Amino acid sequence: MPDSHYNLVVIGGGVVGLATALEVTRRFPRVRLLVLEKEDRVARHQSGHNSGVIHSGIYYKPGSLKARLCVAGAAAMVEFCRQHGVPHKVCGKVIVATNENELPRLEELSRRGQANGLTGLRMVESGELREIEPHATGVRALVVPSTGITDYAKVCEKYAELISAQGGSILTSSPATAIKRSTKEIVVETPRQVFAADFLINCAGLFSDRISRMAGDDPGITIVPFRGEYYDLIPERASLVRALIYPVPDPRFPFLGVHFTRRIDDSVDAGPNAVLALQREGYRHTDISLRDLAGAISFPGFWRMAAKHWRSGLDEFRRSFSKRAFTRALQRLVPSLQEQDLVPGKSGVRAQALQRDGSLVDDFTFVRSDRMLHVLNVPSPAATASLMIGKAIVQTAADQFERVS
Ligand SMILES: Cc1cc2nc3c(=O)[nH]c(=O)nc-3n(C[C@H](O)[C@H](O)[C@H](O)COP(=O)(O)OP(=O)(O)OC[C@H]3O[C@@H](n4cnc5c(N)ncnc54)[C@H](O)[C@@H]3O)c2cc1C
DSSP states (O other), rough: OSSSEEEEEEEESHHHHHHHHHHHHHTTSSSSSEEEEESSSSOOOOGGGSSOEOOSSSSOOOHHHHHHHHHHHHHHHHHHHHHHOOEOOOOOEEEEESGGGGGHHHHHHHHHHTTTTTOOOOOEEEHHHHSSSSSSOOOOHHHHTTTTTEEEHHHHHHHHHHHHHHHEEEESSSOEEEEEEOOSSSSEOOOSSSEEEEEEEEEOOOGHHHHHTTTTTTSSSSEEEEOOOOOOOOOOGGOOEEEEEEEEOOTTTSSSSSSSEOOOOOOEEOOOOOOEEETTTTTTTTOOOOHHHHHTTTTTHHHHHHHHHHHHHHHHHHHOOOHHHHHHHTTTTTTOOOOGGGEEEEEEEEEEEEETTTTTTTSEEEEEETTEEEEEEEOOTTTHHHHHHHHHHHHHHHHHHHHTT
């Protein structure tokens, strides 16, 4: 017998689950809502282990969900932080072409940014780049003034506070361990309690495919964990970077390449790389899960992906184990950086959906099934876009909640 009944259970207390819950409490205040989070507090995984950048939306294919929700989401995030006193800064960034070969891709980024509605984009030559970032070197750079920084763990805490204030419940240390669908309701089991719900939204990040399978659906994808490792600049050398310095990304990969970020606490870090992790929440080289590994390699798309990307994968592994190689990648942007300027920093693990044909899912992906919605791919810039992702998810399931209101 369930201990209590809710109109909606959200699994996952990361930025996406919380933004979704927040939108429900705002739009449908009569909906009885429960967020289940397996950790002892919110934002313990991707949402608390990221670069803290409020992305402008320049990178994404015009018309894609990523492009639309990021551009609107960045403005909404800045406004949210301003309204609720969450530390943030619109500091702008530079994307630096370090050789002539990268210029066509830089031009293409500028066109994309304009197509996505960004304003204030400006191409600068190396002299002007030096005025903006005195230690950066390149043949040309694109200035993106609307990029900002914040602390997404703090954003999540604020989302959680507002959800609770509006009557929603957030239960931490409560992993969903089984999900059963009957004709009447959905039953979600946790080690201590059992909950019944009319509707379920799965925002479990690195485990969203498993939750989907647990609920009896076939997600058609598997989540591949890519660890992103950072180095911190020692405080005496933090002056090498004023704000954010990015390379021109390789369009074949969903990651942006190692870059420099001045954080909201004024520290500077460099990274993240993108190394295949051997455990879904594997923050260290030594974290290995046989279950996670077996799950990944038995998925048909895994070997197709490996065949396509083995060379860049090996490069990432090399950079992961060799500080010298990591430093060299960064010296392309800031040549005066030295190996001894860097100390190992934290890491995060990205949840990236992989299809059976071996391609990495590019856009945000929400899939609706009977009385459920699975959020299967919300990589970067999902923290930036979270308020808009929450709106889009709730809109997709609005028919369910209108009945309650
Ligand atoms: C290294 C790195 C850098 C990034 N940089 C940026 C950036 O600068 N800007 C940006 O916009 N985005 C960035 N991102 C992306 C962004 O952080 C993620 O897209 C976003 O946090 C995803 O949020 P989420 O809620 O889906 O996932 P998560 O934050 O991972 O939340 C999922 C939650 O589900 C919980 N959960 C899982 N299984 C269960 C279960 N069975 N029961 C209950 N709870 C469960 C987990 O404990 C977790 O708290 C970065 C990501 C990484 C990893």
